[in-house]
């Protein structure tokens with residue numbers, strides 16, 4: 063069973079073709095700088111095998127349709143390609159960022175489903191239109207193939223009302239659907255499942271704190287396998303300190319900036335989303351650069367690291383209170399999987415609560431699920447590599463088997 067997974071952004075499309083019999087990657091690639099004078103399509107065919115072959119094309123890419131068409135040409139190449147006939151593809155899966163309250167699980171895309179994704183555009187004005195572009199292109203290029211949407215928000219639809227409501231006038235929830243939705247759901251669900259497997263336990267009996275630390279960052283409290291709270295909110299801005307996003311701020315900062323710094327709402331939105339977080343504090347948003355700057359004596363970089371890891375720890379404490387018993391804490395994504403210093407600082411001082419890292423295990427390079435806590439640690443700590451494409455493809459396999 064071949065499944066093509068598409069993650070379509072405003073000016074780029076990531077794609078991966080998976081063979082689900084072996085859960086192996088047949089091809090993966092990226093279409094970049096759509097709509098700019100010089101675009102790029104890159105595709106790695108049969109990665110990790112003797113026949114690995116990289117194809118690149120640099121040219122103007124007018125829109126998502128022309129970008130995806132180039133990608134499909136590479137995938138279908140007579141000599142090197144991995145799709146002999148488009149009917150060999152069992153399904154195309156799409157990552158869709160905001161499903162609002164309409165979607166609790168992966169859903170076969172129909173005209174009604176597309177209309178519902180469109181209805182949720184006000185909740186994700188940058189992401190949902192781009193996701194819809196990807197769906198339309200795939201519907202055209204893979205006519206007759208089942209298209210499935212997998213929503214970033216779906217895993218969090220089990221969060222109870224007392225955790226998803228903001229203390230705002232209730233009408234704003236009724237009329238505008240303002241509430242916590244949460245994101246990175248596919249990643250949180252995937253690493254929770256992989257951790258259960260690694261622990262040899264059933265997910266339904268586990269309480270977990272999953273920490274996704276990449277460019278975007280979020281933490282989820284998982285009770286008996288279900289999301290019961292998460293740090294991202296109505297939009298992907300709340301909670302942890304991210305690469306360029308502020309995470310939690312006093313909501314009155316908006317009014318302060320408007321009154322005292324004469325910023326309009328667009329400028330404030332940009333400030334909080336694009337110029338804050340690690341970048342706002344020290345000018346750098348890549349954790350590797352921050353460590354290099356700290357080594358060179360940069361005090362602001364040190365502060366940025368301290369602010370991010372302190373916020374992580376504060377939310378670990380909050381979610382321990384939410385869950386009561388925590389069987390495991392999981393770190394994942396670019397920083398979570400690779401950065402032992404961030405992991406150590408995020409859990410420093412939590413030994414009295416039954417969380418003790420194994421210093422040696424925490425510093426090794428990890429490409430598979432790895433236990434990094436001491437044997438006597440009441441709460442285990444794991445590094446679990448996330449794989450959103452595989453997670454999406456697995457969800458689609460379940461939909462197809464129904």
Ligand code: AMP
Nearest residue numbers: 276277278348349350395396397400401
């Ligand atoms: P992601 O969004 O999951 O792709 O994560 C991207 C972020 O992970 C980058 O911006 C880096 O800050 C971080 N990252 C990637 N590799 C490393 C590494 N080896 N050590 C520390 N941080 C890393």
